[in-house]
Amino acid sequence: MNTQHNDWLSSGFKDAQLMQNLVNKITPLANELHQQLGRPVQIMEVCGGHTHTLFRYGINTLFERDIEFIHGPGCPVCVLPREVIDQCIAWLTNDTCILASFGDAIRVPGTTMSLQQARAQGRRVEVVYSPLDALNLAKKNPDKEVIFLAIGFDTTMPSTALTVLQAAAQNVTNFSVYPVHITLIPTLKVVLGDSSIMLDGLIGPGHVSMVIGTKPYDFIANEYGLPFVVAGFEPLDVLQSLYMLLVQKKQMLAGAGARVENQYARAVLTHGNANALRAMAQVYTPQSKSIWQGLGANQEVGVTLQPEYNQFNAEFKFGAYQCERESTHLTPIYCDQVIMGKRSPSQCPNYGKTCTPQSPLGALMVSSEGACAAWYLYNGATV
Amino acid sequence: MKINESDSTQQITLAHGGGGQLTHSLLIELIADVFGDNVMQDDQARLSLQSTNLAFSTDSFVVSPRRFNGGDIGCLSVFGTVNDLVVGGAVARFISCAFIIEEGFSIAELKDICQSMKKAAQLCGVDIVCGDTKVVPKGQCEGIYINTSGIGQYINREPLDMHNIAIGDKIIVSRDIGRHGACIAATREEYGLDSDLQSDCGSLHRVSEALLRHAEIKYMRDATRGGVAAVLNELAGTINKRFAITESAIPTCPEVDGICELLGFNPLHLANEGCLIAIVSEQSCEKALNAISELDEAQNAACIGEVCSTENNNALVTLKSVLGVDSVLASPNGELLPRIC
Numbered sequence: 068m069n070t071q072h073n074d075w076l077s078s079g080f081k082d083a084q085l086m087q088n089l090v091n092k093i094t095p096l097a098n099e100l101h102q103q104l105g106r107p108v109q110i111m112e113v114c115g116g117h118t119h120t121l122f123r124y125g126i127n128t129l130f131e132r133d134i135e136f137i138h139g140p141g142c143p144v145c146v147l148p149r150e151v152i153d154q155c156i157a158w159l160t161n162d163t164c165i166l167a168s169f170g171d172a173i174r175v176p177g178t179t180m181s182l183q184q185a186r187a188q189g190r191r192v193e194v195v196y197s198p199l200d201a202l203n204l205a206k207k208n209p210d211k212e213v214i215f216l217a218i219g220f221d222t223t224m225p226s227t228a229l230t231v232l233q234a235a236a237q238n239v240t241n242f243s244v245y246p247v248h249i250t251l252i253p254t255l256k257v258v259l260g261d262s263s264i265m266l267d268g269l270i271g272p273g274h275v276s277m278v279i280g281t282k283p284y285d286f287i288a289n290e291y292g293l294p295f296v297v298a299g300f301e302p303l304d305v306l307q308s309l310y311m312l313l314v315q316k317k318q319m320l321a322g323a324g325a326r327v328e329n330q331y332a333r334a335v336l337t338h339g340n341a342n343a344l345r346a347m348a349q350v351y352t353p354q355s356k357s358i359w360q361g362l363g364a365n366q367e368v369g370v371t372l373q374p375e376y377n378q379f380n381a382e383f384k385f386g387a388y389q390c391e392r393e394s395t396h397l398t399p400i401y402c403d404q405v406i407m408g409k410r411s412p413s414q415c416p417n418y419g420k421t422c423t424p425q426s427p428l429g430a431l432m433v434s435s436e437g438a439c440a441a442w443y444l445y446n447g448a449t450v
Numbered sequence: 451m452k453i454n455e456s457d458s459t460q461q462i463t464l465a466h467g468g469g470g471q472l473t474h475s476l477l478i479e480l481i482a483d484v485f486g487d488n489v490m491q492d493d494q495a496r497l498s499l500q501s502t503n504l505a506f507s508t509d510s511f512v513v514s515p516r517r518f519n520g521g522d523i524g525c526l527s528v529f530g531t532v533n534d535l536v537v538g539g540a541v542a543r544f545i546s547c548a549f550i551i552e553e554g555f556s557i558a559e560l561k562d563i564c565q566s567m568k569k570a571a572q573l574c575g576v577d578i579v580c581g582d583t584k585v586v587p588k589g590q591c592e593g594i595y596i597n598t599s600g601i602g603q604y605i606n607r608e609p610l611d612m613h614n615i616a617i618g619d620k621i622i623v624s625r626d627i628g629r630h631g632a633c634i635a636a637t638r639e640e641y642g643l644d645s646d647l648q649s650d651c652g653s654l655h656r657v658s659e660a661l662l663r664h665a666e667i668k669y670m671r672d673a674t675r676g677g678v679a680a681v682l683n684e685l686a687g688t689i690n691k692r693f694a695i696t697e698s699a700i701p702t703c704p705e706v707d708g709i710c711e712l713l714g715f716n717p718l719h720l721a722n723e724g725c726l727i728a729i730v731s732e733q734s735c736e737k738a739l740n741a742i743s744e745l746d747e748a749q750n751a752a753c754i755g756e757v758c759s760t761e762n763n764n765a766l767v768t769l770k771s772v773l774g775v776d777s778v779l780a781s782p783n784g785e786l787l788p789r790i791c
Contacts, residue, residue: 083698083772090773125775170787183785194787196713302773424783435714445777447765 080301089306090129096313097133100267103320107135109265110312111408113255114272115142115436116300122445124302126309134309137264137408138438140254141272143219144171145406145430145437151247152177155216158385159190165208167193167201168216169223171434176427182216198223198230198244205234205242214381217244220251222274224370225343228350231372231379243381246351246371251275252283253368259291264408268312270305271297273331278347280339281329288325299331350376402429405438412442419448462555467585476583480557484564485578495579497544497601503609505540505602507531512595516563518637520629521651523596524566526723529653530674531600532574536658537670537726539610540602542574548582550595563594574653576600607662612689614668619757620735621693622728624657624742625650626701626750627678631720631786632709643712647705650747652724657748665738666731673727678754679718679767680781681727686766693767695755695779703750718769719782729757 100108112118118138121127127136140146152175158164166182173182173192186192191211195201198215205213217227227244234242251272258264271284276297287295294315298308308330319325329335351370377383401417404410412418412431422428424440431437435444465472482490489495511527521529532542547567551560571578629650636645654672661667673681678700682693702717710717724747730738735753742748760766769779 081772086773122777124771124773125777126773128775129773173787444780447778447780 080299080303082303086124086303086306089303089310093130093306093310093313094133096310096317097130100313100316100320101133104267107133108267108313108316109135109137110268110270110309111137111139111258111264111266112270112305113139113141113251114270114275115145115434115438115441116272116274117270117298117305118142118438118441119436120300120302120305122441124305125445126302126305137266138405138411138441139269139408140258140406141220141251141275142431142434142436142438143223143249144175144434145402146249146254147172147175147218147247147430149176149178151216151218151245152182153179154387155182155214155245156180156185156190158214158381159185159192161212161385163210163212165191165193165204165211165213166216167195167198167204167213169196169218170194171436172216172218174427174433175430176433198227199233201244202230202234202239202242205239209241211241212385213242214385215242215244217246217248220249220254220272220275221278221347222272224248224250224351225278225340225346228343228346231350231376232346234379235376240378243379243384244372245381246369248351248370249368250353250370251279255284255287257368258407259287259293261407261409266293267316268294268296270308270312271295271327273297273299273304273334276329276331276335276339278340278343281327281335281337282339284327288327292319292325294319294325294328296328297331297335299334304330349373402431405431412439413446415439419443423448460557462551462553462557462560462585464553464585464587467551467583473583480561481564481581481583484561484568485581489578489581495544495546497579499543499601499603501603501605503604505535505538505604505609506599507534507602508597508599509534510595510597512592513634514592515634515637516559516593518649518651519633519646520648521723522563522566523594524563525570526651527596527598528567528570528574528576528578529651529723531598532570532576533654533672533674533724533726535600535602536653536655537610537672538602539607539658539662539667539670540604541659542576542600542602542655544579545571545576545598545600546580546582547578548597549584550591550597551583551585552591552593553585553588555593560594563596570653574655610667610669612669612685615685615689615691615729615757616668616731617691617757617759618732619668619729620732620753621682621695621755621757622730622735622738622751622753623673623678623701624654624661624726624728624748624751625724626703626706627673627722627725628702628706628710628715628717628720629725630723631677632706632715632717634721635713635715635786636709643709645705645709647703647709650722650724652747654724654726654747656745657726657742660741660745660748661728661730661738664741665734667738668729668731670726670728673722673725675721676782677717677719677721678725678727679716679779682767682779683781690760692758692760692765693755694758694770694776695767696770698772699752699754701750701752701754715786716782718779719786732756 201215296308354371372380401415431439516523535542633649636643767779
């Protein structure tokens with residue numbers, strides 16, 4: 068990657084005048100809809116990246132009387148169950164193990180400790196930016212077993228799949244992945260199937276959609292009657308998608324049907340990325356065993372590797388280790404309700420008191436894309 | 451064995467730290483050769499200063515990678531301590547250096563580092579007057595760690611006092627921010643970035659001198675680890691004032707913006723090694739900016755905000771976004787980790 072040509076990327080979509088123009092269009096429209104509905108408009112931003120943009124630029128406070136943002140489940144670090152961290156730490160007790168992980172996952176608390184704390188105790192935990200870096204780590208350390216903690220939604224699934232295919236092609240025997248990916252569409256079905264969450268529209272995830280396209284979201288408009296706009300992550304993207312959602316909502320109140328729209332057309336195609344989808348189909352198969360934070364057990368949201376890639380599946384290669392479980396939970400954690408949008412971070416009794424970014428009780432307080440960490444970062448401990 | 455730094459096979463061994471002949475030859479043939487005989491003659495440096503007010507500072511350098519675009523651990527270790535002295539209003543005079551070296555370290559690289567230190571010291575007008583070397587077994591440190599301590603003099607000037615900071619004062623950064631942190635992140639091979647970004651690693655003695663001469667400077671800090679955000683939070687907490695920063699006024703270069711976008715970092719959280727924050731009186735803000743505008747190391751200096759009272763807002767530092775919304779600007783929390791996607 069060359070960082071030199073990113074000027075337009077980082078400045079063009081942050082143009083203050085264009086942003087203000089959109090704010091001026093959204094403000095009266097949101098107010099009008101508020102009057103018509105008799106309550107604020109409820110918008111869910113599915114992805115943690117959007118949560119971050121909302122807070123970072125203060126978009127959430129600009130319309131706070133007329134629009135309520137409900138933070139969705141799309142933060143891959145936030146949905147990580149403690150058991151996943153416990154499993155990694157169990158494998159790390161073997162001195163030949165190197166665990167490679169994306170950066171923010173190393174701070175997620177396990178039952179007894181996080182990966183960052185395990186590293187401080189002498190376990191080998193390496194932060195990588197891509198699964199290919201983990202594969203290279205394996206090649207450089209032939210006497211070690213490198214396990215890549217493969218987390219993330221459909222966004223990161225293709226790179227893990229391609230890495231497994233590359234490891235197979237190159238016959239790298241000391242590399243495996245711990246597949247704890249989670250797929251977005253089943254996750255959205257769980258959220259939308261919960262009747263206690265009332266929504267007027269959703270801001271759809273940009274990165275996931277680059278992989279899967281916009282077609283898979285049709286059911287949201289058709290079955291749930293909800294406007295859905297796939298959006299980019301710059302403040303202008305978020306404002307424009309918000310405007311598109313409100314326009315749709317207004318049309319719906321006049322009798323029109325809901326539809327899926329694509330604000331992020333510069334990156335997202337209707338049918339997604341064919342190469343990525345092919346690699347995913349080749350390597351993964353759905354799996355329902357996982358207990359996802361907020362989503363409960365036995366939901367068809369996870370994946371594992373196809374049996375022919377078992378030699379690259381850490382769970383198969385090293386066996387699932389029986390982790391010691393504490394009989395009682397440390398503190399009642401309200402993360403599940405926050406992930407499902409039923410409770411805002413500030414409504415959690417632990418927020419800012421026993422749960423802070425320095426000492427997180429739950430993963431939502433870890434990632435900068437987690438709703439709680441974002442609240443904390445831009446509002447502080449007291450809200 | 452003679453020290454021969456041009457022989458690339460020559461490495462530091464534990465024997466170089468043993469205190470015997472090899473230690474002696476390392477000191478004489480390499481260290482004293484670069485820094486001058488005085489460094490090694492006595493167990494102590496003998497200093498002569500005509501001042502009652504002295505500044506004293508120490509800092510350790512464990513940076514990885516040791517070499518980066520725009521500098522290396524050697525010059526960094528000199529600039530770092532010099533900058534800590536000059537931002538308090540002192541003139542940096544003397545520096546000590548202590549090396550902790552890993553067994554197996556290349557003697558040629560050690561010589562390069564010493565030469566880089568010497569060059570940096572000459573640039574800031576300080577003398578390296580004493581030092582120490584220790585060798586530790588392989589694996590007990592990563593290559594080389596350097597500690598420097600420095601002594602500075604307040605010449606016809608009182609040390610700056612943060613309690614002189616008043617509501618209405620302006621906050622200046624002496625150049626575009628985040629370069630060192632972004633450069634180190636880009637240099638780390640595991641991120642696979644290809645960047646020409648240069649660290650801002652450099653001395654602040656000229657910037658500090660020009661500011662103190664031409665403007666009413668209340669206080670200065672160099673914005674190293676934790677970046678501008680950490681320094682402002684710490685300072686605001688100590689003096690019980692609020693700093694209100696305007697995002698659009700913060701100078702950054704496109705490369706730093708690009709790296710932050712890719713890795714999910716905030717330039718305000720990234721380390722600087724040649725950028726200071728100055729709090730100046732409102733009326734001399736423009737004078738301050740003019741005073742340093744001629745200096746290469748302060749090309750993009752800017753006023754980024756002002757000192758306010760803590761009434762109506764209990765945050766220490768607030769950041770006004772381009773949409774005009776104030777949010778809390780927190781200190782970075784611990785290790786900067788790239789986000790997943």
